[in-house]
Amino acid sequence: MTLYHQVPEFASVPALVADTMLRYDGAGAVIPGDRVRTVEERFVYRVAAAASDCDIETAGGVRLRAVALDGRSWTPAQFDAPLDGVTNADAALQKLASRVGAGHTVDLGGGTFVHTRPLAFAAAAVAVTVRNGRLKIFSARRFCAAIVARDGMTIRDITIEGDGEVGTEGSERHLIGIWGGASGYAGPDFEAGLQQAPAQRVTIDNVTVTKTTVGISCAWAATDAEQSGWRITHCRFLDIVGSRTAGGSEGCGIAVGRMSDYSVSGCVFDNISRHAFHHGSHGARWRFVDNRIRNTGDVAIQVKVEDTQAYAHGFVIADNIIEGVTRSLTAAVGIGIYGKAQDFTVARNRIRAVARTGIDIAPSGSATAYGFDADCLDNDVVMPADTASVQAAIRYTALSGRCCGNLCFVQNVAYGLHIHSGLGSSTQKIFVRRNTVRATHAGATAFRVAVNAPRAVDIFENDLDGFAAANRIRDTSTAGTIVTDL
Numbered sequence: 001m002t003l004y005h006q007v008p009e010f011a012s013v014p015a016l017v018a019d020t021m022l023r024y025d026g027a028g029a030v031i032p033g034d035r036v037r038t039v040e041e042r043f044v045y046r047v048a049a050a051a052s053d054c055d056i057e058t059a060g061g062v063r064l065r066a067v068a069l070d071g072r073s074w075t076p077a078q079f080d081a082p083l084d085g086v087t088n089a090d091a092a093l094q095k096l097a098s099r100v101g102a103g104h105t106v107d108l109g110g111g112t113f114v115h116t117r118p119l120a121f122a123a124a125a126v127a128v129t130v131r132n133g134r135l136k137i138f139s140a141r142r143f144c145a146a147i148v149a150r151d152g153m154t155i156r157d158i159t160i161e162g163d164g165e166v167g168t169e170g171s172e173r174h175l176i177g178i179w180g181g182a183s184g185y186a187g188p189d190f191e192a193g194l195q196q197a198p199a200q201r202v203t204i205d206n207v208t209v210t211k212t213t214v215g216i217s218c219a220w221a222a223t224d225a226e227q228s229g230w231r232i233t234h235c236r237f238l239d240i241v242g243s244r245t246a247g248g249s250e251g252c253g254i255a256v257g258r259m260s261d262y263s264v265s266g267c268v269f270d271n272i273s274r275h276a277f278h279h280g281s282h283g284a285r286w287r288f289v290d291n292r293i294r295n296t297g298d299v300a301i302q303v304k305v306e307d308t309q310a311y312a313h314g315f316v317i318a319d320n321i322i323e324g325v326t327r328s329l330t331a332a333v334g335i336g337i338y339g340k341a342q343d344f345t346v347a348r349n350r351i352r353a354v355a356r357t358g359i360d361i362a363p364s365g366s367a368t369a370y371g372f373d374a375d376c377l378d379n380d381v382v383m384p385a386d387t388a389s390v391q392a393a394i395r396y397t398a399l400s401g402r403c404c405g406n407l408c409f410v411q412n413v414a415y416g417l418h419i420h421s422g423l424g425s426s427t428q429k430i431f432v433r434r435n436t437v438r439a440t441h442a443g444a445t446a447f448r449v450a451v452n453a454p455r456a457v458d459i460f461e462n463d464l465d466g467f468a469a470a471n472r473i474r475d476t477s478t479a480g481t482i483v484t485d486l
Contacts (some may be wrong), residue, residue: 001329005036007030007035007190008022008030008034008035008036008037008485009034009035009036009037009038010037010038010039010041011038011039011040012039012040012041012138013038013040013041013043013077013080014039014079015038016036016038016058016064017056017059017061017080017243018059019056019058019060019062019115020058020059020060020458021035021060022058022060022062023060023061024060024061024062028188028304029449030047030062031047032046032047032048032049032068033046033341034046034047035047035067035399036450037438038104038297038368041077041078042282043067043077043078043177044066044067044186045064045065045066045067046064046065046067047062047063047064047065047424047438048063048064048065053065055079055095056079056080056304057433058087059273059392062452063285066078066099068104069100070369070402072101072103072104072105073104073105073107074093074096074099074100074105074107075104075107075108075109076093076096076108076109076111076113077091077097077109077111078096078309079091079093079096080092080314081096081101081113082113082114082197082315083092083253085111085112085113085134085136085212086114086115087114088114088115088116088463089113089114089115090115090116090117090365093113093115093117093119094117096187096353096396097119097120098122098184100121100122100125100128101122101124101125101280102124102125102128102306103120103126103128104125104128104129105129105130105131106119106128106129106130106131107128107131107132107133108131108132108133108134108135108158109132109133110134111134112133112134112135112136113133113135114136114138115135115136115137115138115139115146115480116137116139116140116144116145116448117139117144117191117193118135118144118145118147118148118179118193118194118199118418119135119146119147119148120147120193120194120196121148123150123196123361124153124313125150126150126152126153126175126186127151127152127153127154128150128152128154128155129154129155129156129160129179130153130154130156130158131148131154131155131156131249132157132158132380133158133159133418134158134159134160134161134262135147135158135159135160135161136162137160137161137162137163137175137177137188137212138162138163139163139191141190141269142173142174142190143174143189143191143194144175144176144194145175145176145177145178145180145191145194145217146160146176146177147160147177147178148178148179148181148193148194148196148199149178149180149181149202149303150181150196150199150200150393151181151199151200152201152202153199153200153203153428154202154203154204154205154317155178155202155203155204155205155207155226156203156204156205156206156207157205157206157207157211157242158207158208158407159207159208159209160177160178160207160208160209160210161210161212161214161259162175162177162209162210162212162213162241163175163211164209164239164400165240165241165451166213166239166241166242166251166273168202170305173213173250173306173344174213174214174217174250175212175213175214175344176213176214176216176217176452177207177209177212177214177215177216178207178209178215178217178446179194179217179248180193180198180199180202180215180216180218180219181194181198181199181219182194182196182198182219182224182257183217185263188453194410195486197224197225197332198218198224198225198226198227199227200227200228200229201228201229201230202229202230202231203231203233204228204230204231204232204233204235205231205232205233205235206233206234206235206325207235207236208235208236208237208238208250209235209236209237209238209253209384209410210236210237210238210239210240210379210417210472211238211239211240211241211362212240212241213240213241213242213250213251213273214240214250214251214253214255215235215237215240215252215253215254216232216235216253216254216255217252217254217255218230218254218256218257218374219255219257219258221375223476224258225232226255226258226259226260226282226283227258227259227260227262228259228260228261228262228479229261229262230262230263231262231263232254232260232262232263232264232265232267233263233264233265233266233267233268234267235266235267235268236267236268236270236275236366237253237267237268237269237270237272237276238270238271239270239271240252240269240271240272240273241273242273242274242405248421249276250273250274251272251273251274251297251330252272252274252275252276252277252278253267253269253272253275253276253462254274254276254278254281254476255276255278255283256277256278256279256280256281256282256283257280258263258282258283258309258310258317258414259279259283259286260282260283260284260285260286261284261285261286261334262283262286262287263286263287263289264287264288264289264291265287265288265289265290266290267291267292267293267481268291268400269291269293269296269297269300269311270293270294270295270296270359271294272295272296272299273296273298274298274302275296275300275301275302276293276296276300276301277291277297277300277301277302277400278292278299278302278303278304279303279304279305279307279312279315280303280304280305280306280309281309281310281312282305282309282311282312282459283312283315284309284312284314285314285406286314286315286316287300287315287316287318288315288316288317288318288320288402289316289317289318289319290318290319290320290325291320291321292320292321292385292391293320293322293323294322294323294324295324295326296322296324296325297326297337298301298325298332298333298352299325299331299332299334299360299399300322300325300330300333300334300335300336301317301320301322301334301335301336302333302335302336302338303315303336303341304337304338304339305335305336305338305339305340305341305345306340307368309339309340310316310340311339311340311341311342311370312339312340312341312344312418313341313342313343313344313346314343314471315341315345316337316344316345316347317344317345317346317347317348317349318345318346318347318348319347319348319349319430320334320335320349321349321350322334322349322352322354323351323352323353324352324353324354325353325354325355326353326354326466327354329339330355331355331357331360332354332355332356332359333356333357333359333360334349334351334354334355334358334359334381334388334429335349335351335359335360336357336359336360336362337361337362337374338360338362338364339361339362339363339364339370340363340364340370341370341371341374342370342371342372342373342374342399343361343372343373343374344373344375344378345375346359346361346375346376346377347375347376347377347378347379348377348378348379348380349379349380349446350363350379350380351380351381351382352382353384354381354383355384355389355390355392356379356389356390356391356475357390357391357392357393357395358379358382358383358392358393358394358408359376359379359381359393359394359399360395360396361374361376361395361396362395362397363397363398364397364454370399371397371398371399371400371401372399372401372428373397373400373401374396374398374400375401375402375403376394376396376401376402376404376406377402377403377405377406378402378404378405378406378438379394379406380406380407381393381394381407381408381409382409383391383408383409383410383411383412383414384411385411385412385440386483388412388413390410390412390413390414391414391416391418392410392414392416392417392418392448393406393408393409393410393414393415393416393417393419393437394406394408394413394417394418395415395418396414396417396418396419396420396430396432396465397420398429398430399428400428400429401430401431402430402432402433403419403430403431403432403435403437404418404431404432404433404434404435405433405434406435406436407435407436408435408436408437408438409438409439410437410438410439410440410444411439411440411441411444412441412443412444413441413443414441414443414445415444415446415447415448415474416435416437416438416439416443416445416446416447416460416464417432417435417437417446417447417448418447418448419432419447419448419449419450419451419457419459420449420450420451428435428456429457429458430456430457430458431457431458432447432457432459432460433458433459433460433461433462434461434462434463435462435463436460436462436463437464437465437467438464438465438466439465439466439467440466442468443469444466445467445469445471445472445474446462446464446467446471446472446473447462447472447474448473448476449473449474449476449477450477451474451477453476459473
């Protein structure tokens with residue numbers, strides 16, 4: 001220890017923690033409010049007035065309170081967090097979280113920190129930035145997360161790594177990278193810090209999440225306000241695990257509940273147990289664009305709004321690349337739109353090696369108000385030849401909309417385009433134009449059409465090649481007239 005203007009200085013935080021010279025009485029006495037510095041890290045501490053204010057304590061029993069860097073920044077090293085990437089850092093991270101205020105920055109300093117409890121901040125800590133490091137989350141509880149988002153938060157340049165363990169059959173496990181909040185979730189296996197109002201206006205950029213059961217989860221409770229304003233960009237979701245039990249919600253890269261006005265773009269999803277992306281409740285004016293998806297075990301991009309929820313509408317799924325949906329227990333689909341959805345666009349997506357259906361547009365609901373203005377445009381879908389489970393390159397069921405400009409290539413006994421106005425007399429008009437449909441298998445069918453309303457579907461100006469004359473169109477309509485000029 002040296003003295004500089006009566007301010008004790010120590011070489012580093014470990015040296016400060018090991019010190020026995022500082023005392024509350026006698027030689028080297030300090031009083032509450034006195035400053036202490038470290039040379040290597042340039043940290044400043046104040047002698048704490050009470051035990052409750054203590055962030056670190058010296059071996060001599062002096063309690064110290066960390067001072068924010070530049071008045072608004074914090075790092076785990078200030079709280080004597082283990083820097084070896086192996087030792088549990090819960091105590092330090094929880095102290096850090098308790099000190100963070102509105103507009104503050106948490107800089108992980110490029111370090112790796114192991115923890116079992118969420119990094120969760122106070123409700124008043126809005127517009128916080130978390131950046132630059134690696135979090136390794138392990139938890140014995142069935143519901144835990146590495147980071148809990150707050151209003152206006154920015155999370156960037158970090159990696160979140162889970163333990164890679166899944167739930168048992170019939171018992172889901174939710175180990176989440178970033179949790180968006182929901183006030184109605186609680187229980188004996190629910191980690192403290194997760195029960196809060198859903199976060200609004202969150203930015204997540206250049207984040208990698210791996211070996212968790214969900215990458216980012218924005219769930220909700222019936223009493224919660226709708227979330228909005230999230231931006232998820234340039235993130236990577238790798239090796240997301242799950243039991244793959246039919247109906248389970250774990251195993252998703254991004255799982256969204258009731259949210260509007262958000263976007264996911266420029267992200268990579270690889271080796272996802274179930275869905276790369278799942279939107280499961282009301283939501284308007286959102287975009288999932290320009291993402292790359294490989295090796296998922298269920299519907300890669302799924303919108304599925306149950307009948308008890310308000311509908312999803314005004315959304316765009318475009319310019320995505322999907323390669324490999326083969327490991328499903330139920331539905332191996334590239335893009336699936338199900339349940340209560342209308343006024344949406346699926347466009348310019350490139351889909352390869354999907355075992356069942358490339359694009360499955362099948363909105364439905366208890367009322368006949370869903371499935372209007374469903375556009376499927378300019379998609380490029382090539383179905384594999386090495387599986388007998390292929391049904392169609394594109395299956396399109398709607399009340400009105402356009403299925404136009406798509407390229408469909410089938411290589412076994414399957415359909416290029418399956419057009420179905422399955423909601424009866426409520427069907428208005430479906431236009432099927434300028435599609436290019438190719439086949440290399442003699443048993444392939446270009447169009448399968450099932451129309452249940454008069455003059456509901458116009459099919460014309462399409463380019464077909466490789467189909468036997470009898471297989472250019474298979475009409476199983478129960479009513480109505482199809483205007484056809486293939």
